[in-house]
Amino acid sequence: MAVRGERNSAQMIRDEAAKLFFERGYDATTLRQVAAAAGLKVGSLYNHISSKEDLLQQIMGGIIDDLMEQVRGAVSAVPAGDAVQLLQAALSAHIMFHAERAQQVFIGNAELRSLPEAARSQVIDKRGEYEAFLAELVEAAGEAGLANVIDAKIHVYSFVAQATHVAGWYQPGGRLELSEIVRIYTQLALRELNVVDADQRVERALSVNL
Template sequence: MTLVSERNSADVIRAEAAKLFFDRGYDATSLRQVAAAAGLKVGSLYNHIDSKEHLLLQIMGGIMDDLMDSIRRAAAVEGDAVAKLQAALAAHLRFHAERAREVFIGNTELRSLSNGARDVVIAKRSEYELLLQELIEEAGTAGLADVADARIHVYSFVAQATHVASWFKPGGRMTLDEIVSIYTKFALRELNVPNADARVGHSTS
């Protein structure tokens, strides 16, 4: 098996496992079911994972890695501290809406991990929250935002994105671009950013 096909197999395994964990729950899903969904024999799974818990950790850790990468790339936009924060928040919201299944697993199955694996995911979450916190603090330090408590603002913005992930469906009353725009405006208003609505406009698409 080539390196490319091995990567493809690993991606398929994680994708099918995520579907099953979402639909059935982690505890009610067997590796035999994952293998069948991925079109593999059970033994072939062990070329990519050590155990079912390792598979869950791959999914939960991978979603955090992808989220961090998305936010870092978004925050690299040119502009002032609010422009960087705005871009990061828009990416944060969009990611949660587009990857809702994995977000749900990340929020509900942390309890299914053993202490060591749980610590890995928690550390990644803390790193992510710290990145958002730093962007908020930079906007406050620049005098462009009224920051009451940066960490609490982070909790608020994370909760908003998680909420969007719980109800957004493509083809609904509003497009994802419109939803991202509205929630980004809410976030900037929360920070008393001058001309928050004008800053956002339709630039989050």
């Protein structure tokens, strides 16, 4: 139980810190403020972090780990499908994650410069691994003759930029439901790859999920 409580405390610290970093900025947020938001004494933070920079690295590294887990899970959940179906599942999860975790996504993009060099390199490496995973899916669709791939890496940069854009403007209760936003962006991504039946594929996936 103690281990579980420690894990919950560590997650609570990261969650509250992420909110403060988003609202105030990393530089303007103190560990005292983080501790107060988490309902802890400042000294208790050091059971889970070594410094404010370490806390930022945990948040930034953790968000990429969570993104990779969610997207890989979506791909592995496709029971049997062609290369485009696998890519489509990944892109849908990719957009969904960025909309639902917008604050952490913002921190990951805005505060990279605040990390020490070694920590920054680790986060960049994690991003590279994720982008390489998406690029493999794009390449597989191209090799199967189902997509017109110009440059897999640049296509992935486009998909990442689209998701980051969604994270910047999406708010629950807006004009479109999140499921509809995910559908539109996934459709745009498949069209970008010149998938012949892009619209029909997205509609079929939507009907199955409903």
